[in-house]
Amino acid sequence: MRILCLHGHGTNARILESQLERLRAKLPHDWIFDFLDGEHVAPPAPAVEAIFPGPYLCYHGEPVEEDVRAAHEFLLEVVREEGPFDMVVGFSQGAALAAAAIARHEQQYLTDDLFKAAVFVGASMPFDLDTGRVRLTYDGTGRLRAERLDASGNALTDDDGLRWVNDCRTATVVNEFESRNPDARQDAPQSVEVLLRYHPRTHPQRIQIPTVHVVGAKDGYAQQGLDLASLCDSRVCQTIIHEGGHEFPRKDEALQRVADCMQAAAAQTSYLQ
Structure with missing residues (x-):
């Protein structure tokens, strides 16, 4: 073995x-x-x-x-x-x-x-490498938008920027990113595109x-x-x-x-x- x-x-x-x-x-x-x-x-x-x-x-x-x-x-x-x-x-x-x-x-x-x-x-x-990405955008004032991206990297038009903050495939990604970057919400504006996670519900x-x-x-x-x-x-x-x-x-x-x-x-x- x-x-x-x-x-x-x-x-x-x-x-x-x-x-x-x-x-x-x-x-x-x-x-x-x-x-x-x-x-x-x-x-x-x-x-x-x-x-x-x-x-x-x-x-x-x-x-x-x-x-x-x-x-x-x-x-x-x-x-x-x-x-x-x-x-x-x-x-x-x-x-x-x-x-x-x-x-x-x-x-x-x-x-x-x-x-x-x-x-x-x-x-x-x-x-999950096969279901796309989410763009996390911090505006420097404590607010976060999370937008689902299509294959070309464009935000989906029906996305209000809030749904994906708490989605089961991204919530833990956000939490872990902020634990590694504790000042992310207060630093200068920044964006990062991250993968979604697998989840048994989806x-x-x-x-x-x-x-x-x-x-x-x-x-x-x-x-x-x-x-x-x-x-x-x-x-x-x-x-x-x-x-x-x-x-x-x-x-x-x-x-x-x-x-x-x-x-x-x-x-x-x-x-x-």
Whole structure:
């Protein structure tokens, strides 16, 4: 069993390897884990800098189309050149990137899986490269307009600039952009065009491969992790909620549940059939 591992924003492959150490001890010893560094430098994730040395990396920065598309192409190139991989394990941004790549691949290639199973830990919702963009415009006085754009980059004429601020596909994008840019509403006027996110209420497609979702009850991304689980086929979807935050479970009991679910997901694939 070969497993590709994708780290979170502001960490790196070595950090993820350390995060996975206790979980790997509960899995079959012949499972092979490959860790993939992101291509871009990023600020360190909270509490990481005091424990782990850099560089601190990410697969993409703000969710602008060009950068997210490049991250997809980077991942697909690794799979083509170094795969195949039976399973992918993604943490945070790594989980979102893996989920989006799987969803797009399943839509384009109905009988050819990118991975046979996936594990999403502390996931944020994936960005959708195929449904267009939203332009966020801050006017410098505290007000925000969010306009849906057509394929040519023009704002839709029936858009009042307010609907998309709170839409389920963009609300979390706005919140996260403003958390990274706390003065965005008061700074000089600016605009940024960002991708919409997948959401189970607006995307009828479901990820078909077996999936395991690990969600921290105290994680600020918990709802996004649960929404991602709803974006997957419920017949082969397992969800584990642990008592921690944006992290791998710390208690042995929860880690054992993750290990058991990963092996159950593997058993549902052709690898063990």
